[in-house]
Amino acid sequence: MAQSTKLIKNRIKSVEGTKQITKAMELVATSKxxxxxxxxxxxxxxxxxxxxxxxxxxKNNTDFSSPFCKSDGEKSACHVVIAGDRGLAGGYNxxxxxxxxxxxxxxxxxxxxxxxxxxxxxxxxxxxYDYLLAAKVRSGDCMRIAQLIAADYKxxxxxxxxxxxxxxxxxLTHEPETETLLPFVPEIERERKPGVLTIYEPGVEAVFNQxxxxxxSGIIYGAVTSSVASELSSRRNAMQAANKNAxxxxxxxxxxxxxxxxxxxxxEITEIVAGSDM
Amino acid sequence: MMEYRLKIVTPDRLxxxxxxxxxxxxxxxxDVCILARHTEYITPLAIGVVKVKAEGEWRTASCSGGTLVVxxxxxxxxxxxxxxxxxxxxxxxxxxxxxxxxxxKNNTTEFEFKLAELKLKxxxxxxxxxxx
Numbered sequence: 001m002a003q004s005t006k007l008i009k010n011r012i013k014s015v016e017g018t019k020q021i022t023k024a025m026e027l028v029a030t031s032k033x034x035x036x037x038x039x040x041x042x043x044x045x046x047x048x049x050x051x052x053x054x055x056x057x058x059k060n061n062t063d064f065s066s067p068f069c070k071s072d073g074e075k076s077a078c079h080v081v082i083a084g085d086r087g088l089a090g091g092y093n094x095x096x097x098x099x100x101x102x103x104x105x106x107x108x109x110x111x112x113x114x115x116x117x118x119x120x121x122x123x124x125x126x127x128x129y130d131y132l133l134a135a136k137v138r139s140g141d142c143m144r145i146a147q148l149i150a151a152d153y154k155x156x157x158x159x160x161x162x163x164x165x166x167x168x169x170x171x172l173t174h175e176p177e178t179e180t181l182l183p184f185v186p187e188i189e190r191e192r193k194p195g196v197l198t199i200y201e202p203g204v205e206a207v208f209n210q211x212x213x214x215x216x217s218g219i220i221y222g223a224v225t226s227s228v229a230s231e232l233s234s235r236r237n238a239m240q241a242a243n244k245n246a247x248x249x250x251x252x253x254x255x256x257x258x259x260x261x262x263x264x265x266x267x268e269i270t271e272i273v274a275g276s277d278m
Numbered sequence: 279m280m281e282y283r284l285k286i287v288t289p290d291r292l293x294x295x296x297x298x299x300x301x302x303x304x305x306x307x308x309d310v311c312i313l314a315r316h317t318e319y320i321t322p323l324a325i326g327v328v329k330v331k332a333e334g335e336w337r338t339a340s341c342s343g344g345t346l347v348v349x350x351x352x353x354x355x356x357x358x359x360x361x362x363x364x365x366x367x368x369x370x371x372x373x374x375x376x377x378x379x380x381x382x383k384n385n386t387t388e389f390e391f392k393l394a395e396l397k398l399k400x401x402x403x404x405x406x407x408x409x410x
Contacts (some may be wrong), residue, residue: 045295049354053347057320139289143358149402198318198349202307210306210322211345214356221289 073182075159146217365410
């Protein structure tokens with residue numbers, strides 16, 4: 001019996017140790033999450049302006065001569081995939097990877113270490129290894145990625161560009177999402193407003209050449225900030241759950257420990273009493 | 279003067295959101311002035327000075343490229359970096375200028391040269407705007 005009380009005591013200690021770690025991770029994720037959320041909110045006006053401008057352009061534009069408007073479904077696609085740098089974040093990485101639709105021979109721009117690990121054994125081309133830490137990507141980095149993608153798209157290396165990320169809806173809900181960046185054409189034929197004539201100066205081509213990389217970079221940066229916030233918040237939730245489980249286990253084990261201690265004492269008393277009777 | 283709504287947005291912040299009388303910006307083909315009731319208009323911006331007249335006062339700022347859009351009577355500047363003249367860190371701009379010049383001298387690839395050139399342009403623009 002003494003053996004088993006010792007064993008239970010050891011287990012309690014190990015669970016307590018684990019709990020300390022998960023608690024610390026939860027606190028770290030919570031404080032980082034606050035920053036990430038601020039970051040995400042700060043970029044919202046930029047993100048919204050860029051998006052509304054893009055939809056406006058798609059609606060009113062009648063000149064599709066720009067190379068960014070040409071689509072080629074035959075060619076392989078390019079995917080910008082944004083996920084976490086580390087695990088232990090619940091289903092955050094797995095959920096995003098499950099939602100991906102990637103064919104052999106496609107090009108990937110990985111952002112986040114886990115993405116790189118995921119694609120290491122797959123039959124895809126990695127376009128760049130420069131932006132591996134999602135938490136460290138700044139808007140300047142997104143501009144460089146966008147320029148790289150835009151240049152390759154113009155050359156006809158791929159026929160479609162999309163970005164896959166995790167959308168931060170609120171602290172408890174994060175949805176994996178994929179958005180198409182290029183070709184820059186409306187998905188559905190929208191009603192054209194008559195009489196709206198936009199002046200493009202010096203011309204549609206020049207405006208598009210400037211705007212498209214900026215658009216791509218803006219969307220990617222928005223996606224990165226949203227993904228980082230989602231990752232931290234999933235990690236916090238996962239660690240909270242782990243904490244709760246650890247608490248339950250400790251409670252359970254303490255009960256068992258006390259019982260076994262009590263039964264050991266009872267047994268000893270019985271033995272002593274039995275001995276004195278003789 | 280009639281006023282119109284002007285928004286200046288960067289990835290890091292909302293630099294301006296309010297009513298303006300006049301906006302002068304440097305586009306890739308030259309300076310333009312936007313007044314109220316301007317028609318629908320889209321143009322790329324060059325690295326240069328932007329002036330805004332709001333509440334009767336002129337303010338200058340350095341703007342590193344981007345796009346100027348006028349839709350529905352509202353003007354928006356979407357840019358990567360935008361600093362009002364009193365926010366510019368001139369020392370930092372000087373340091374960036376020297377660094378960029380250094381890089382252009384020992385450049386290795388054409389791409390890097392272009393990057394350094396852009397950085398130099400931005401630094402010069404900041405110094406010019408900030409020391410006014």
